[in-house]
Each structure stands twice: as C-alpha cells, then as structure tokens.
Amino acid sequence: MRAPAAEDTPSANLVLLCLASWVIPGAGHFWLGRRNKGLIFLAALPAMFAIGLVLRGRLFPFDLSDPLVCLEALADLGIGATYFVAAALGSGTGDVRAVTYEYGNAFLVVAGLLNLLTVIDAHDVALGRK
Amino acid sequence: MRSHILLLSLFAFFVSLVFAVIAKDDPREQARFGGLLFAGFLGSAIVLGWLMYPFPR
Numbered sequence: 001m002r003a004p005a006a007e008d009t010p011s012a013n014l015v016l017l018c019l020a021s022w023v024i025p026g027a028g029h030f031w032l033g034r035r036n037k038g039l040i041f042l043a044a045l046p047a048m049f050a051i052g053l054v055l056r057g058r059l060f061p062f063d064l065s066d067p068l069v070c071l072e073a074l075a076d077l078g079i080g081a082t083y084f085v086a087a088a089l090g091s092g093t094g095d096v097r098a099v100t101y102e103y104g105n106a107f108l109v110v111a112g113l114l115n116l117l118t119v120i121d122a123h124d125v126a127l128g129r130k
Numbered sequence: 131m132r133s134h135i136l137l138l139s140l141f142a143f144f145v146s147l148v149f150a151v152i153a154k155d156d157p158r159e160q161a162r163f164g165g166l167l168f169a170g171f172l173g174s175a176i177v178l179g180w181l182m183y184p185f186p187r
Contacts, residue, residue: 036157037151037152040147040148040151041148041151044144044147044148045148047144048144051140054131055131055137099132100131100132100137103137103141106141107141107144110141110144110145111144114144114145114148117148117152118148118152121152
C-alpha cells in the first residue's frame with residue numbers, strides 16, 4: 001500500500017537535501033539556514049580538492065578488479081560536482097613520478113570523505129538530531 | 131610545494147576546520163576545538179616522525 005503524499009514529502013526533501021549537499025559542498029547547510037557552516041564547507045572542501053589536483057594527485061578509476069582503487073575512486077567521487085568538473089577539464093590524471101603524488105591523493109580522497117561527512121551532518125540536522 | 135611540514139600543516143588545517151565546524155555550533159567553541167585538533171595533528175606527526183627516526187627502513 002502506498003503511503004500518503006504528506007508522508008512522502010519530508011523523506012523526498014531529505015533525499016534532495018542530501019543530494020544537494022553532496023553535489024555542492026555546504027549546500028545542505030545553506031538549505032537548513034546554517035549559512036556560515038555552508039560557506040566554510042563551500043570554500044574549504046573544493047579548495048582542498050583543488051590542492052590535491054595541483055599536487056598531481058590522481059582521480060582513481062572505478063576498477064572493480066582492484067578493490068582498494070575502487071574505494072579510492074568512491075572517496076574521490078564524494079566531493080560531488082567538483083569531481084565531474086575536474087574530470088571534464090582533464091585534471092587528475094596523476095603523475096606517479098611527482099614527489100607530491102601521494103600527498104595529492106591524500107588531499108583528493110580526504111576532501112571527498114569530508115564532504116560525505118557534511119552530507120551526514122546535514123541529514124542529522126534536518127532530522128533534528130543536532 | 132614540496133615541504134613535508136607545509137603540506138602536513140595545510141592538510142591538518144583543512145581537516146581540523148571541517149571537523150570543528152561539524153562538531154561545534156558556537157564560533158568560539160569551533161575555534162577552540164579546531165585549534166586543539168590542529169595542534170594534535172601537528173604534534174602527533176612530529177612525535178611519530180621522531181619516533182621513526184631511528185628506523186629509516
């Protein structure tokens with residue numbers, strides 16, 4: 001049996017909120033009226049991702065034969081739209097010979113993971129848990 | 131940008147900033163918690179670095 005529309009709306013909004021928060025870092029907090037937090041996430045997370053690219057880090061491919069690479073790809077994807085912009089611009093090819101290669105990867109992966117953390121935080125705020 | 135300590139500090143800064151903003155709501159508490167995290171990251175990295183110094187490989 002289908003739930004009434006009135007019950008659908010909050011969960012649909014919650015999904016939209018989480019999606020927005022993932023696509024644009026801080027968007028979920030903006031949506032919830034927490035502008036300062038949203039602004040900090042919007043500035044810090046793409047900056048961290050960009051530094052990872054400048055340090056010649058790599059946007060890992062979704063290679064299912066190598067689970068660790070696949071996990072790193074998922075973490076990279078955590079940054080949302082910034083990932084697709086970087087990929088479209090041909091960034092993130094990675095240069096394993098660069099001294100800063102591993103640092104770059106750390107910045108890219110952690111920026112994505114931190115953005116996923118902000119999605120969870122926005123979700124908790126929306127549910128009134130915080 | 132090849133300095134290990136600079137890159138470590140930059141990384142610690144961003145992670146501390148995001149953790150502090152997520153964990154605390156009051157700006158003063160955010161600054162205090164973020165500062166503690168940042169100092170903890172730097173301090174533990176330096177201590178671990180010196181602990182590993184006698185074992186280069």
